[in-house]
Amino acid sequence: MEYLLSTDRLTKIFKNQKAVDNITLHIRRGEIYGLIGKNGAGKTTFLKMICGLSTPTSGDISLFGYHGQERKKVISRIGALIEAPGLYPDLSAYDNLKLKCICVGIRRDGYIKNILDIVGLGNVGKKEAGHFSLGMKQRLGIAMALVGDPDILVLDEPINGLDPEGIAEVREILLRLNKEKNLTMVISSHILEELSKIATNYAIIDEGRLVKELSGEELEAACGEHIEIRMHCPDLALPVLDALGIHDYKVMGEDTIYIFERLDESDKITMELSKQGIYIRSISITNESIEDYFLRLTGGVHHA
Numbered sequence: 001m002e003y004l005l006s007t008d009r010l011t012k013i014f015k016n017q018k019a020v021d022n023i024t025l026h027i028r029r030g031e032i033y034g035l036i037g038k039n040g041a042g043k044t045t046f047l048k049m050i051c052g053l054s055t056p057t058s059g060d061i062s063l064f065g066y067h068g069q070e071r072k073k074v075i076s077r078i079g080a081l082i083e084a085p086g087l088y089p090d091l092s093a094y095d096n097l098k099l100k101c102i103c104v105g106i107r108r109d110g111y112i113k114n115i116l117d118i119v120g121l122g123n124v125g126k127k128e129a130g131h132f133s134l135g136m137k138q139r140l141g142i143a144m145a146l147v148g149d150p151d152i153l154v155l156d157e158p159i160n161g162l163d164p165e166g167i168a169e170v171r172e173i174l175l176r177l178n179k180e181k182n183l184t185m186v187i188s189s190h191i192l193e194e195l196s197k198i199a200t201n202y203a204i205i206d207e208g209r210l211v212k213e214l215s216g217e218e219l220e221a222a223c224g225e226h227i228e229i230r231m232h233c234p235d236l237a238l239p240v241l242d243a244l245g246i247h248d249y250k251v252m253g254e255d256t257i258y259i260f261e262r263l264d265e266s267d268k269i270t271m272e273l274s275k276q277g278i279y280i281r282s283i284s285i286t287n288e289s290i291e292d293y294f295l296r297l298t299g300g301v302h303h304a
Helices: 043-049 068-074 092-103 111-118 133-148 164-181 217-220 236-245 263-275 290-298
Strands: 005-016 017-027 030-037 058-065 078-082 150-156 185-191 201-206 209-215 225-230 250-251 256-259 282-287
Touching: 005 043, 005 263, 005 282, 017 043, 017 078, 030 043, 030 078, 043 058, 043 150, 058 068, 058 078, 058 111, 058 256, 078 133, 111 164, 133 150, 133 164, 150 282, 209 217, 209 236, 209 290, 225 263, 236 250, 236 256, 236 263, 263 282
Parallel strands: 017 209, 030 185, 030 201, 078 150, 150 185
Antiparallel strands: 005 017, 005 058, 201 209, 225 256, 225 282, 250 256
């Protein structure tokens, strides 16, 4: 499989801390790739490295088939919005984009207006960017990243701090760009429920390490219906499940088992456990939220 962007054991160390720890992942053309992780998980550092804004301590990045120093030939094909948008507050949206166009050598008639229309800022006139709402600033930041017609758009927490209306506006823009231009995107976020509304693929990162890489279909299956058994000493039930040929299960905490297969056999499972003298408090069919799935993979909430 040919990937537009991939990393091989990518690592970044600051002093004695590994901000990014041996991450290997793969992104295909047209994907909206969601980078999921708590604040401080290493997402921003990872994005800076793939954009050429930070040098890896070790590992490799492949971009359009180019590796190492050769990536400089194609790094301009990445458009990025990392951390706060770099805007001139006393200039209009048009003039902010005009400066960016001059920097990259673009002087096409109608080019700036087209980008402003794409992000919904076509009618803001000469209003200074410093007087924009947070959502408008974020959309202008995305517009700046689109200058140069990149093949990959990298966005770091693009909906962080936005109100529901602003989140919906940004989401609509990104989906339209992906659909109409087949624009590949790498988007980091800790707001998992929102990211799940647009992403096609995911990497879950925790403490700088890649916990899991999965498709949208795999995430949907993992967060779909499952059997939830609550009981004392769940380990007592595991030999019974194994004997029934049930292997896709996970012990959750001290009193719960999740079973992700044969959902229509809860009565059979209950009967077999009863035969073995194993008491259960409850058994039910339920769903796991994306948030719960994430916490299960990363070991729960980390307290400072």
